[in-house]
Amino acid sequence: MPPARIPVRVRMGARPVDEPHRAxxxxxxxxxxxxxxxxxxxxxxxxxxxxxxxxxxxxxxxxxxxxxxxxxxxxxxxxxxxxxxxxxxxxxxxxxxxxxxxxxxxxxxxxxxxxxxxxxxxxxxxxxxxxxxxxxxxxxxxxxxxxxxxxxxxxxxxxxxxxxxxxxxxxxxxxxxxxxxxxxxxxxxxxxxxxxxxxxxxxxxxHPHHIAERYGLFTIILLGESVLAATRGVEGALEAAEISGSLVTVALSGLVLLFALWWLYFLVPAGEGLSGRRHRSFLWGYGHYGVFAALAALGAGLEVAVEQTGHGAQASPQAICYAVAIPVGVFLTLLWLVHAPVVAEPVVRPALLLGCVAVVLLLPLAAPSTGVAAVVAAIAAACVLLTALAIALASRRADHDLGEVSGPPGS
Known part of the structure; x- marks a missing residue:
């Protein structure tokens, strides 16, 4: 098979907004x-x-x-x-x-x-x-x-x-x-x-679907950076001490938390929403600064939360927990806000989402008595519960829509 030829020069023009299979x-x-x-x-x-x-x-x-x-x-x-x-x-x-x-x-x-x-x-x-x-x-x-x-x-x-x-x-x-x-x-x-x-x-x-894919890929990069940051924290903790229950708990909870946030982000059909509401693209695109910055900051918080299990950090347990909780709360809130202008019906109900955010932001108050590991695990559990509820509601909605399209039996 001959190698693909790269064109030396192509006249620059606007690409079709409905170009199929744009990736x-x-x-x-x-x-x-x-x-x-x-x-x-x-x-x-x-x-x-x-x-x-x-x-x-x-x-x-x-x-x-x-x-x-x-x-x-x-x-x-x-x-x-x-x-x-x-x-x-x-x-x-x-x-x-x-x-x-x-x-x-x-x-x-x-x-x-x-x-x-x-x-x-x-x-x-x-x-x-x-x-x-x-x-x-x-x-x-x-x-x-x-x-x-x-x-x-x-x-x-x-x-x-x-x-x-x-x-x-x-x-x-x-x-x-x-x-x-x-x-x-x-x-x-x-x-x-x-x-x-x-x-x-x-x-x-x-191209709306191309833009949605590009933002999704950048989200994955930021989630990967959070995994990398947590890994740096594990390395730092192991240099100072042996494997402990707290280290394992924080590391696994951080990983589960990132999985939940990934799942929540990709529950939202952004490509279809942008296709039908192009005039609202600025709100969607600009709002992602906070979404992306929150994910990057979460990586820093998880790194410190993991690392402090091996040796004492100068920051208080409560401050370290808030370094995890605040980015999570900002991510969840902005994820809803940036998609609201382009999605006809939110995948996650606002009451459920804001309730989860409130719980996440209150959990660090227990850090002085329960420790960092317990708080990070609780934050991850709250996000997993929110994800499970969102999946269940989305599945119920899809079944309801399918029933309306197909009509009652015998119709």
């Missing part, structure tokens, strides 16, 4: 893998902050770095859904963005430890440069979408100037920490505004 390309999968490195670095730094008893201080750098990771991934994902040509120029510009991700990952420890964002900003600018070049190419080759593409390129480029100025002012000592945080928030708002502004002249031809 992630090999290049997109490789692109995702580069983000594994950056997410792992950010999660590890947050875990160190939690273990040292400085969870709140470590949260701000984590959320800032994770925004850069998520936003660069999301922008590429939606662009690729509309304009992926998979030719040589497209591949090369995508690889430029991958290089930027790796540069950003290299700068995460300095950003978390000393608020040194030089390398992180450089990596982010490299990623965004690659995307601006892609939009400019789309503007040249796709006449129907030229105005939208030029707006994207101009908007992204202008905001990158803002990031560069922020870095220069920080290096010159002209920005206090509070002013730097305010400047960061303003630039984040500017970044989020660019797509809304650009698409006023016409929307891009993204």
């Amino acid at each position: 992630s390309s090999q290049l997109e999968l490789l692109f995702d893998l580069t983000f594994v490195v950056a997410i792992a670095a950010a999660t590890a730094q947050l875990a160190h902050a939690i273990a040292d008893g400085h969870a709140l201080a470590g949260l701000v750098p984590f959320l800032q770095v994770f925004f850069a990771i998520w936003w660069a991934w999301m922008n590429f994902t939606w662009f690729a859904s509309a304009y992926d040509t998979d030719d040589v120029p497209y591949r090369l510009l995508t690889m430029v963005q991958m290089a930027g991700v790796l540069v950003l990952a290299a700068g995460v420890p300095a950003a978390a430890a000393g608020s040194d964002y030089r390398i992180v900003t450089l990596g982010y600018l490299v990623m965004r440069f690659g995307l601006v070049a892609q939009w400019l190419r789309a503007a040249v080759e796709h006449r129907e979408g030229r105005r939208t593409a030029l707006r994207y390129a101009a908007g992204i480029a202008v905001v990158q100037v803002g990031w560069g100025l922020r870095l220069l002012l920080s290096e010159a000592g002209a920005l206090s920490p509070s002013a730097g945080t305010a400047c960061f928030a303003a630039l984040v708002v500017a970044e989020l505004t660019v797509p809304r502004w650009a698409e006023r002249t016409g929307g891009t031809a993204w």
Whole structure:
């Protein structure tokens, strides 16, 4: 069988929004893998902050770095859904963005430890440069979408100037920490505004099922990062002590918890929902920042929860349990909120979900008397129960719908 030929150049145009069997390309999968490195670095730094008893201080750098990771991934994902040509120029510009991700990952420890964002900003600018070049190419080759593409390129480029100025002012000592945080928030708002502004002249031809698959794959990556983080915690615990009942309990409970969250996420038919409600895609897409950040933060919490079974952490048992409970609560709440605009009927009833969230957030209060292992096990049990109820309700609903379609016996 002859090897597949890679086209040297294909005229860039909008891909059909109803293209059958649209799936992630090999290049997109490789692109995702580069983000594994950056997410792992950010999660590890947050875990160190939690273990040292400085969870709140470590949260701000984590959320800032994770925004850069998520936003660069999301922008590429939606662009690729509309304009992926998979030719040589497209591949090369995508690889430029991958290089930027790796540069950003290299700068995460300095950003978390000393608020040194030089390398992180450089990596982010490299990623965004690659995307601006892609939009400019789309503007040249796709006449129907030229105005939208030029707006994207101009908007992204202008905001990158803002990031560069922020870095220069920080290096010159002209920005206090509070002013730097305010400047960061303003630039984040500017970044989020660019797509809304650009698409006023016409929307891009993204594929709903392809987008749903891409978000699902990124969710799996984050769940895998949580498994990796918990594994690091096991290694740290075993270096300090032998296998104990608490270690086994926390490790197994963490794994069961991740399985339950995975099950809950994929119960929601996002592709069909996005197909029928394209105008609500911004709420769905932007809301996933919290969903993804919660999963990444959960990995850090599980790492500390496992590791503390081998040696005492500076953080209190209650703080460690909240480092697990809060991300779980945020994930469950946002999972419902982001899918509500695109799904006709929620898979998990809001009352059940919010009840589970309340239980999860109350459980760490028992940590001083029961210990971390018991609380993590209880959190996992609550999520498993929620998953079981959601599956049962979804099955009952499917049987009811099937009965309505087929009609009564003899009809």
